[in-house]
Amino acid sequence: MTDARPSLADFQARFAASLRKPEDGSALSLFSPSERIPLARRFDVYRNNVHASLVDALADIFPAVERLVGRDFFRASARLFLADSMPSLGTLMGFGDGFPEFLDRFEPAARLPYLGDVARLELLWLAAYHAGEAPPVDPGALQAGDDPSGLCLRFHPSAALLSSSWPVFQIWRSNREDAEVMPIDLDTGPDFLMVFRSGGEVRIASLDLGMHAFCEKFAAGAALGDAAEAAAAVDTDFDLVAAFRFILSSGAFAAPLSERGDTCHVQHL
Amino acid sequence: MSKTLSRSTLARSSLAIAGALTAAISLSAAAHADDMGKGAMEKCYGVAMAGHNDCKAGAGTTCAGTSTLDYQGNAWKLVPAGTCASIETPYGNGSLDPKDTQLPS
Amino acid sequence: MTIPPSHDAPASSAGSGRSRLGRPTPAACPRAAGVGLKADHYREILDTRPAIGWFEVHAENFMGAGGAPHRYLTAIREHYPLSLHGVGLSLGSAGPLDRAHAKRLRALVDRYETGLVSEHLAWSRHDGIHFNDLLPVPLTEEALDIVAEHVEETQDILGRRMLIENPSTYVATRDEMSETEFLVALARRTGCGLLVDVNNVYVSSMNHGRDAAAWLDAITADLVGEIHLAGHAVEMVEGEALRIDDHGSRVSPEVFELCGRFLDRVGPVPTLIEWDSDVPPLSVLLEEASKADKLLLRAQAQAAMMGRAHD
Structure with a gap:
């Protein structure tokens, strides 16, 4: 090529386009000829760096998914995912957010219907791991006032809920922790989970139906009275004392923003 | 309410x-x-902070290249071949139909 | 023997601007060997407190809001100076600087009072996509203008001098100047310092049939704020060696040799052992660091003998 030297913007547009289209050799004219090693093979080093590093990043985020499907299947799936889901931030924060939905739709994985939910749990684990700090709720904050039903409880910044039709916690736990994965009966779902951090450690609580309804209400910004009512509606044996012990001891709840029920519109972020 | x-x-x-x-x-x-053996915390599971999983968690940033050549253009038999075989699905376990999928290479 | 952290050595290029008062800040990285901090080693470092001058972290790995990464880093910072090494700012992008990312860097510099802060002569972002690799910048006047503007803007946001690292390259861009001409001009224009990655110098020089020693000879002592050392891989491509900067092995003897000669000329500077893939036990990193420390001691002795003052 004898064309004029491209502008930096043009150079990068052509370089970037060729990075993502391996059959596209148009970027090669951007470089000086190479005597020994063909330019295409040199450019492949960048293609490989980009794709291998991002597939590695996905493997770091989704180790249980990788173990479930095996390395080859995982890496092949991850490369297909990248076609539409390259990261947008230099921190890689948020990268992989669409992977659970990709797996839900991914036909070769159709016979592993729980796979997307395992990926969701891994994303929540990661979010909890990196979430901000906040003081946990203390008994004093809950005791204030005569009528606690208006109290607005707030999740810790690390806390989030996940419900799944599958025994996703067992699947996740065994694939992350066990040297040999244990047999799991898929009929032992559904799972209602809360992922949160206590101190520096990520924890996962398996909630019963009532506790799940209770926590879901808080996640939606409801007050204590509403949450207790929702829990009792799905579970007549809902144990309010145990629920409060969980709130006070788990670390999953942060100190309330307000002690006044009438300002309880705060959505958990 | x-x-x-x-x-x-x-x-x-x-x-x-x-x-x-x-x-x-x-x-x-x-x-x-630590006396939390009752109620909702009963099934609460803590992941050890020193566990291997938290080490790399989501980092992935690098200033190094990779010498692992991972950029193949051939078609793969996309068959899950990991521990999923130990999970009993309504379809049976592990015996999955191979799918030929052409990857963008 | 590892050179212990030293607070009485002048740290003009190593430390922050505050060191010009004649007293180095407690955060300054000493002119000794440091190692790249890996999560696998957090515990052991806190438990055993190895005698190492300083640690360097990838800034992006600490851009989350909280949790274990910050807890560990805070604990480690209580015992060691830190250097902050950015890998995702994309100073070489033709588009505008990612100011939000630069502000995240600033927040980390402030939070951990890091002795050094550095980034790369490279780009990784185009059209809203982050490619997660250090891609080559064509060495043209236009690119120099753009990179210089981005470095100035970043230094304004950081409120301090930064160091710019030379990359490993695998293709030769159609350049108007050499890499050292580009870097020296960038430093003169913006006041930034240079992070000389000797392994990158070697990898690029070998990949393009150039002279690594000549590259290093073109850099004057006043510009050098830090040195990086790492291992690289050799891939055979159609019977020819292509070197890949994978930070996955010990520093090669050739790179140590080049580094020693460079240090003898420019004097001791903070020198980092990087190891980012197949990370070995901490003891291996410390072994590599002690090799670098020997070179640093030799350079220091040589400088003293010649009665030469640095900077």
């Missing part, structure tokens, strides 16, 4: 909440932090 509830129901529920809260606070104060 449901508008169909009578004032007395509301009052009862407030009382119930206040009572439960007081009970929980006194129980929590009496119990050791």
Whole structure:
């Protein structure tokens, strides 16, 4: 090529386009000829760096998914995912957010219907791991006032809920922790989970139906009275004392923003 | 809050909440932090902080290249071949139909 | 023997601007060997407190809001100076600087009072996509203008001098100047310092049939704020060696040799052992660091003998 030297913007547009289209050799004219090693093979080093590093990043985020499907299947799936889901931030924060939905739709994985939910749990684990700090709720904050039903409880910044039709916690736990994965009966779902951090450690609580309804209400910004009512509606044996012990001891709840029920519109972020 | 509830129901529920809260606070104060073997915490699972999983968690940033050549253009038999075989699905386990999928190479 | 952290050595290029008062800040990285901090080693470092001058972290790995990464780093910072090494700012992008990312860097510099802060002569972002690799910048006047503007803007946001690292390259861009001409001009224009990655110098020089020693000879002592050392891989491509900067092995003897000669000329500077893939036990990193420390001691002795003052 004898064309004029491209502008930096043009150079990068052509370089970037060729990075993502391996059959596209148009970027090669951007470089000086190479005597020994063909330019295409040199450019492949960048293609490989980009794709291998991002597939590695996905493997770091989704180790249980990788173990479930095996390395080859995982890496092949991850490369297909990248076609539409390259990261947008230099921190890689948020990268992989669409992977659970990709797996839900991914036909070769159709016979592993729980796979997307395992990926969701891994994303929540990661979010909890990196979430901000906040003081946990203390008994004093809950005791204030005569009528606690208006109290607005707030999740810790690390806390989030996940419900799944599958025994996703067992699947996740065994694939992350066990040297040999244990047999799991898929009929032992559904799972209602809360992922949160206590101190520096990520924890996962398996909630019963009532506790799940209770926590879901808080996640939606409801007050204590509403949450207790929702829990009792799905579970007549809902144990309010145990629920409060969980709130006070788990670390999953942060100190309330307000002690006044009438300002309880705060959505958990 | 449901508008169909009578004032007395509301009052009862407030009382119930206040009572439960007081009970929980006194129980929590009496119990050791690790004495959480009851109720919702029963199944709570803690991941050890020193566990291998938290080490790399989501980092992935690098200033190094990779010498692992991972950029193949051939078609793969996309068959899950990991521990999923130990999970009993309604379709049976592990015996999955191979799917030929052409990857963008 | 590892050179212990030293607070009485002048640290003009190593430390922050505050060191010009004649007293180095407690955060300054000493002119000794440091190692790249890996999560696998957090515990052991806190438990055993190895005698190492300083640690360097990838800034992006600490851009989360909280949790274990910050807890560990805070604990480690209590015992060691830190250097902050950015890998995702994309100073070489033709588009505008990612100011939000630069502000995240600033927040980390402030939070951990890091002795050094550095980034790369490279780009990784185009059209809203982050490619997660250090891609080559054509060495043209236009690119120099753009990179210089981005470095100035970043230094304004950081409120301090930064160091710019030379990359490993695998293709030769159609350049108007050499890499050292580009870097020296960038430093003169913006006041930034240079992070000389000797392994990158070697990898690029070998990949393009150039002279690594000549590259290093073109850099004057006043510009050098830090040195990086790492291992690289050799891939055979159609019977020819292509070197890949994978930070996955010990520093090669050739790179140590080049580094020693460079240090003898420019004097001791903070020198980092990087190891980012197949990370070995901490003891291996410390072994590599002690090799670098020997070179640093030799350079220091040589400088003293010649009665030469640095900077």
